[in-house]
Amino acid sequence: MSVCLPSDTFALLGNDVRKCESRTLLMDRFCDPSAKEQARKEVFERAIRAPVFKAKAAAWLQWLSATPLGGKIVFAQLQSRLMVNMAGGVMENAGLCIDRFGLPYIPGSAVKGCARRTALAALREWCEAGGQLENKPKADENPLTPCCENFGSPADMLAAIARVFGWCELDWADSSDLRWACNDQDHILAEAAVSIANHFHWPIKREHEAQPWRSLPNFGGSVSFLPAYPTDLGKTGKIDGLPLEVPPLGKLELDVVTCHHRQYYEGKLPTATDTEEPVPVVFPAVAPGHVFTFALAPLRGSDAQLLELASVWLKTGLQTFGLGAKTNAGYGWFVDVTPAAQPLIAAEQERLAQEAAKKAEQARLAAEAAAKAAAEAERLAKAPPHERFCAEYAKLADEPFATQAKKFAEMNDEQRHGFVLALKQRRDTAKRWAKKKPELLKPWQEFAQKLQPPIQLP
Numbered sequence: 001m002s003v004c005l006p007s008d009t010f011a012l013l014g015n016d017v018r019k020c021e022s023r024t025l026l027m028d029r030f031c032d033p034s035a036k037e038q039a040r041k042e043v044f045e046r047a048i049r050a051p052v053f054k055a056k057a058a059a060w061l062q063w064l065s066a067t068p069l070g071g072k073i074v075f076a077q078l079q080s081r082l083m084v085n086m087a088g089g090v091m092e093n094a095g096l097c098i099d100r101f102g103l104p105y106i107p108g109s110a111v112k113g114c115a116r117r118t119a120l121a122a123l124r125e126w127c128e129a130g131g132q133l134e135n136k137p138k139a140d141e142n143p144l145t146p147c148c149e150n151f152g153s154p155a156d157m158l159a160a161i162a163r164v165f166g167w168c169e170l171d172w173a174d175s176s177d178l179r180w181a182c183n184d185q186d187h188i189l190a191e192a193a194v195s196i197a198n199h200f201h202w203p204i205k206r207e208h209e210a211q212p213w214r215s216l217p218n219f220g221g222s223v224s225f226l227p228a229y230p231t232d233l234g235k236t237g238k239i240d241g242l243p244l245e246v247p248p249l250g251k252l253e254l255d256v257v258t259c260h261h262r263q264y265y266e267g268k269l270p271t272a273t274d275t276e277e278p279v280p281v282v283f284p285a286v287a288p289g290h291v292f293t294f295a296l297a298p299l300r301g302s303d304a305q306l307l308e309l310a311s312v313w314l315k316t317g318l319q320t321f322g323l324g325a326k327t328n329a330g331y332g333w334f335v336d337v338t339p340a341a342q343p344l345i346a347a348e349q350e351r352l353a354q355e356a357a358k359k360a361e362q363a364r365l366a367a368e369a370a371a372k373a374a375a376e377a378e379r380l381a382k383a384p385p386h387e388r389f390c391a392e393y394a395k396l397a398d399e400p401f402a403t404q405a406k407k408f409a410e411m412n413d414e415q416r417h418g419f420v421l422a423l424k425q426r427r428d429t430a431k432r433w434a435k436k437k438p439e440l441l442k443p444w445q446e447f448a449q450k451l452q453p454p455i456q457l458p
Helices: 007-013 037-049 055-066 108-128 154-165 177-181 186-200 304-320 338-382 385-394 398-406 413-425 427-436 438-450
Strands: 072-078 223-225 252-259 279-286 291-298 334-336
Touching: 037 252, 037 279, 055 291, 055 338, 072 304, 072 338, 108 154, 108 177, 108 223, 108 304, 154 177, 154 186, 154 304, 223 304, 291 304, 304 334, 338 385, 385 413, 398 413, 398 427, 413 427, 413 438, 427 438
Parallel strands: none
Antiparallel strands: 072 291, 072 334, 223 291, 252 279
């Protein structure tokens, strides 16, 4: 690995950034896109071994729970390796979405795309089957059945899809995915557009009566799809209710993507043949078993029904189509584990809350002790000398205090005064000394009796 670094960064991290412990920096700022084969593999192996800042996962879940989003949370367990953000095909960030704390995550745009694709696919199947109420996907073995259950017509479903995900002008144009989902039936588009316009009280221009969607302004959607992060369940391994074992939080694994037609893709061959040597390329992937938190929040004109529809489409999409790259090859498939995960997460949150409360109490006690110490220091600064000596002797452990006792004859009167005050406070010590060597107490007692007012030692 050969990375050009500023001199101060080089001095801190060493040659080839050997001292860098951040997997994010290793796969982003300090990566070497020119690295091949073993050198590339070594960089990824170092990044995989790098620690993960687990507090980020806990903080994200706490924020979702504490913030009054009024949304829906879906917990889904990854059933196979996950590869996200692979479109670039370069070494930077290893084709994965890794945040600054080293945690893999799924961007909200990818989550939204998964739910939208599923809703459109279900609508397409319904329209292709005839578009009547009896044509809806109904078979128990059809995974798209839940997506259409709450609708009386394809137009109703299309209107809900548009309200959830939003649209721009091109979404209603020829060859758009909305048209594809409606099987190019303009009457479905028209009915949905009129329904949307009526809901938002938008007027349909007279010249657009045949194509009412042309009167609709662009709309950003009524549901926000937040980034999905792996969840810390407080334990790893086999957990009841979860199909797969749970790996350590943020675990990555090395995978191989093999290019069989490199020269063809580089333009060096006119056709792709089977005569080229396959070129394996190493990539990191998210380990299966992670439980991801998918959060949906209400936006413009949203309601509980739209949020529920969005969560159903998302759950179905995660289990039916998967998410990320190479889903056709088995990557990125999820199973909804919300019922099983919620109690575990609630228990983990309770533990974290108790831990936070304990730390807060410790901080409060420390602050009180510091304030008390500061007040005592201020008092002693204004107090007579013998009180300052008393405070000094009172802090001593038994052995240093006994050493001071032997120096009583060498002390001045202020020090002696302070010493007998401290001895009076240490009643157990005074009683123990009086029992073992009562003659030792005589000079202290005589001095204590001369004070005004006199001090009575034990």
